Amino acid sequence: MIRVQAEDFNLGQEIAALHEGRRDVGALASFLGLVRDMAPNGADRPQDQAMTLEHYPGMTEKMLAEIDAEAHRRWPLQASLIIHRYGRLLPGDQIVLVACASPHRQAAFEACEFLMDWLKTKAPFWKLEEIAGQGHWVDARESDETAARRWNKADA
Amino acid sequence: MIRVQAEDFNLGQEIAALHEGRRDVGALASFLGLVRDMAPNGADRPQDQAMTLEHYPGMTEKMLAEIDAEAHRRWPLQASLIIHRYGRLLPGDQIVLVACASPHRQAAFEACEFLMDWLKTKAPFWKLEEIAGQGHWVDARESDETAARRWNKADA
Amino acid sequence: MIQVLYFAWVRSGIGLDQETIETEATSLGALVEELRARSDKHSQTLADLSKLRLAVNQTFVDLDASIAPGDEVAIFPPMTGG
């Protein structure tokens, strides 16, 4: 399941919905991404910070659905979930939740990492950081590209 | 934090407690283990199945604390949690929750997988499956040993 | 007519989130050349394509991709979600 939304989400309810009433899920791996304090010196000016997530409506949902479908092709998943927020967020706020249910833990973990790695490099989201009124667009990181490439198939 | 308990746990509350009120956690990876339906043919006799987890009180807490401390030595974790239940459980019940908070997602994921792999092979728990009144002790799996060994350090 | 969408610093650099372009261009490369000629902001923002990503009809493509009337073209920086 894919959701792109401005609203916050309840992690406990979302995870529970993936396995409640089922008897075949043995393993459920999940990842929660949060807005970190961006000030170089930590605790100084909490109220002066924000992160605004912009996205490309339509293409975002399309890419997340493709990434999710690819995870289901690669691993024996019984359920999966990607929730990604957009809009203006504050330090400590939840940004993204990815969860994968499988009979086996290795599949659940790998699929969850795969979804995060591909999401980072293929889903059209951009982060604008604001500190003390100064906004700047976050640069893409080479380490994210590297992480995504480890899932490339030899035959692809 | 380590907890060994008969009672169920609330995943949402436990995860929230690891990051609420903080502004420095960027990544929170977690793993939930559940009792799977053990009947060879699935849905037949739900009420006839149970899994009883036995453990070695004292040594269990000691080993979990050692495993947790090792994870903190190896990765930059801001918080971690291991909850493991014992006693009689039914298909669909929650068994174990592991969660790791870090500034970075790779550390959170790796530490979470490490905790599960080591827990499987080093924490003194044993599973007794009961199906239709017949109990049998679950055999340890070579794949769990293999998974645990990948974390051995070259210099250890 | 081609609808062109801009995101993140491409949007703020050009000062538009989208524009409709009348063009005879049949390749994305030719379209980008025309866009660069529209203003100094276009020219500066679209100067270095190695820093940009391109999509046609919400699918990632390279500069040599074909375009046709009615297509939705998007130009944006590498993504930073998650």
Place this chain on the structure above:
Amino acid sequence: MIQVLYFAWVRSGIGLDQETIETEATSLGALVEELRARSDKHSQTLADLSKLRLAVNQTFVDLDASIAPGDEVAIFPPMTGG
């Protein structure tokens, strides 16, 4: 005196969850030999040590580990938690 704890199928095989042993043994190997001699159930359950794990005072050890009066010894199968 050594306290010996059994878990899982070792416990159900021997029919005891623990017992207190008066012994002169100073190695775990010698203690296991004495345990095997206590009953057929002991002998059968403890026959193949490659299928068992050993702990002294809640630390994993090998068969050549030393033991001393007051120690807590535990014998159990490979773990299957998680």
